[in-house]
Each structure stands twice: as structure tokens, then as C-alpha cells.
Amino acid sequence: MNYLVTGGAGFIGSELIKLLVKNGCSVFSIDRHPNKNLDTLGNSVRQVICDISDYSQLLASCSDLPKIDGIFHLAALKSVTGSESERDLYQRVNVLGTENVLKFMEDMKITKLLFASSAAVYGNGNGSKLLSETNAVSPINWYGTTKVLGENLINKFIEDHPDSYSCALRLFNVIGIGEGENPDIKGENAISIILNAISRGTRFKVFGNTHDTPDGSCMRDYISIKDTAEGFYRAMLYLEKHPKVRNETINLCSGIGTSVLQLVAEFRAKSVREFDFEICPSRPGEPGKSVGDPAKTSMILDWMPSTEVSESIHDIMSVFNPISVSQNYSDQ
Numbered sequence: 001m002n003y004l005v006t007g008g009a010g011f012i013g014s015e016l017i018k019l020l021v022k023n024g025c026s027v028f029s030i031d032r033h034p035n036k037n038l039d040t041l042g043n044s045v046r047q048v049i050c051d052i053s054d055y056s057q058l059l060a061s062c063s064d065l066p067k068i069d070g071i072f073h074l075a076a077l078k079s080v081t082g083s084e085s086e087r088d089l090y091q092r093v094n095v096l097g098t099e100n101v102l103k104f105m106e107d108m109k110i111t112k113l114l115f116a117s118s119a120a121v122y123g124n125g126n127g128s129k130l131l132s133e134t135n136a137v138s139p140i141n142w143y144g145t146t147k148v149l150g151e152n153l154i155n156k157f158i159e160d161h162p163d164s165y166s167c168a169l170r171l172f173n174v175i176g177i178g179e180g181e182n183p184d185i186k187g188e189n190a191i192s193i194i195l196n197a198i199s200r201g202t203r204f205k206v207f208g209n210t211h212d213t214p215d216g217s218c219m220r221d222y223i224s225i226k227d228t229a230e231g232f233y234r235a236m237l238y239l240e241k242h243p244k245v246r247n248e249t250i251n252l253c254s255g256i257g258t259s260v261l262q263l264v265a266e267f268r269a270k271s272v273r274e275f276d277f278e279i280c281p282s283r284p285g286e287p288g289k290s291v292g293d294p295a296k297t298s299m300i301l302d303w304m305p306s307t308e309v310s311e312s313i314h315d316i317m318s319v320f321n322p323i324s325v326s327q328n329y330s331d332q
């Protein structure tokens with residue numbers, strides 16, 4: 001099978017490509033950047049450097065592709081704070097970019113699409129209950145709004161194109177490390193911030209300890225990078241095997257909540273360098289609990305993510321070298 005992966009150089013995209021190649025597929029990665037680890041996969045992967053928000057560039061750089069069986073659309077900007085300060089940019093990449101991918105599908109007669117959506121579409125969550133796909137969509141930041149707009153564009157496209165199929169995967173928090181990759185210490189997520197604190201010797205801030213969770217700190221649903229890639233692949237196979245299913249939306253989650261304080265304890269147990277934390281006031285608008293209901297995922301994909309959070313943290317810490325990272329910082 002020939003697949004196209006947008007955002008193929010990124011954290012999830014590159015792991016997905018490695019999995020597709022292991023399963024005998026040929027992959028075309030579309031990204032603004034190359035990923036040198038994908039070069040090691042030989043002829044099965046071709047990296048196309050292009051910006052999905054520029055349609056003529058997208059079309060020109062992909063003019064000689066063979067017949068594509070499906071697109072995994074992962075390219076996006078994902079910073080919640082960045083989305084608020086750079087709304088136009090996020091609109092261009094996440095919304096116009098998705099519109100362009102759909103136009104590309106139409107022009108190239110590609111019929112299957114997997115979309116990386118986000119739990120950010122659920123906004124403030126559902127109190128202490130698990131978030132299911134039937135919950136109202138009400139994002140509280142621009143990033144989440146761009147994902148809702150992306151889902152809406154796809155729904156309309158599927159309605160208008162009876163020969164097309166799509167599945168939006170609402171990802172919760174992806175954790176772990178891709179094969180051959182380095183841990184991300186610059187991201188906004190709790191894992192990157194903890195690694196940053198370990199390497200710089202600074203205190204990690206825990207925002208709030210009075211939420212409605214067992215230890216009072218925020219609770220999130222972490223799914224490993226390997227399980228995430230597997231979920232995407234299984235969802236594409238599902239579309240291929242069930243031609244009557246035109247359009248699905250499913251959570252990609254474990255249903256298991258891990259609190260910030262539990263994460264801190266796991267990292268402390270596995271870090272060669274000690275690090276401290278401090279409790280700070282809760283951040284307004286931040287849900288105490290955002291944990292997905294995996295019932296639909298498990299029913300549709302006949303599969304559940306199985307990697308435990310402690311195993312993902314072990315994988316990260318086995319390649320994370322706080323000393324070389326902090327030296328890089330002091331060199332800057």
C-alpha cells in the first residue's frame with residue numbers, strides 16, 4: 001500500500017511512518033522539515049518538503065506520486081499558548097492546511113483520510129467523568145477550535161464525496177519516545193517541562209492540588225507514542241475493511257488517568273539527577289481531569305493501548321542525558 005503522511009517528520013508522524021514501513025507499506029512524508037531518521041528506512045520512504053498551507057506548492061511537489069491509498073493528516077501547529085498569540089498562523093496551517101489536504105484528495109482521487117484531532121475539542125472536560133465522543137464539543141482555546149474546524153471541514157467533504165472515507169482520531173496526551181529520536185525538552189506538555197526542569201536544575205511547577213482528583217493535582221490520559229502509531233494504522237485498516245463506514249470520530253485514549261504528582265514521582269524514581277517541584281495556584285480554565293472513554297475505540301479497532309505510563313517514562317529516561325542537554329543550554 002502507498003500512504004501519504006503529512007507532518008511525517010514530527011513526533012507522532014515519524015513513528016507512524018516507521019510502523020507503516022515495518023508493515024510493508026511505501027510512505028510519502030510531507031513536512032516543512034526533513035527527519036534524518038527516516039532516511040535510514042531506505043526506498044520505502046520519500047520525504048517531500050513542502051508547506052501544506054500553500055496549495056500550489058503541495059500540488060507541484062507531489063505531482064509525480066504513484067496512486068496513494070490513503071492520507072494520514074498529522075501536520076499542524078500544536079501549542080495552546082502559541083495558538084492564542086498567533087491566531088492567523090494557526091488558522092493558516094491547521095484549518096487552511098486541512099482544506100488543502102482535502103482539495104488534494106479530490107484532485108488526486110485519494111479516498112481515505114485519517115485526521116489527527118485532539119481532546120482539546122472537549123474544552124473544560126466533563127467534571128470527574130470520562131470524556132466520550134458524544135460529549136459536546138466546546139474548545140476553550142484557539143488550538144482546540146482549529147481542530148473542531150478541521151473536523152467540520154472533513155465532515156462536509158465526506159458528505160459531498162460519496163466515494164470518500166474518513167476517521168478523526170481525538171488524541172489525548174501522547175507520551176514516550178520514537179525509535180532513534182531525542183526527547184523533546186522544549187514542548188509545552190508536562191513531560192517536556194519536567195525534562196527541562198531536570199536538565200536545568202529548576203523546580204517543576206505543579207499547578208493546583210485541590211482539583212477533584214485523588215491527589216488534587218490535574219489528571220490526564222497518557223497514551224504511548226507506539227500505541228498512538230498503532231491506533232492510526234489500525235484505524236486506516238478499519239476504513240479499508242469496512243467500506244460501509246464513511247466517517248468516524250473516535251478517541252485515542254487509554255481511559256486511565258495519571259496525575260501530575262504521579263508523573264513527578266515516576267520521573268523522580270527514574271532520573272539520575274534529582275529534581276524538585278513546587279505547588280502553585282491552579283491555572284484558570286484548566287480542567288482538573290481530562291481522561292477519555294476508550295469504549296468506542298476498543299469496539300471499533302478491536303484493540304486497546306497497552307503500554308503503561310511507567311514504561312514510556314522508562315523509555316524516555318533510557319535515552320535522556322540531562323548533563324549533555326544542560327551543556328547544550330549553557331552553550332547557547
Ligand SMILES: NC(=O)c1ccc[n+]([C@@H]2O[C@H](COP(=O)([O-])OP(=O)(O)OC[C@H]3O[C@@H](n4cnc5c(N)ncnc54)[C@H](O)[C@@H]3O)[C@@H](O)[C@H]2O)c1
Nearest residue numbers: 007009010011012031032051052074075076116118171174
Ligand atoms: N502530541 C500530542 O500529545 C498530541 C495530542 C493531541 C493531538 N495531537 C495532534 O497530532 C498531530 C501530530 O502531533 P505531534 O505531536 O507529532 O506534533 P509535531 O509538532 O511533532 O509534528 C507536527 C509536524 O507537522 C509539521 N508541520 C507543521 N506545519 C506544517 C506545514 N504548514 N506544512 C507541512 N508540515 C507542517 C511540523 O514540521 C512537524 O514535523 C498534530 O496534528 C497534533 O495537533 C498531538
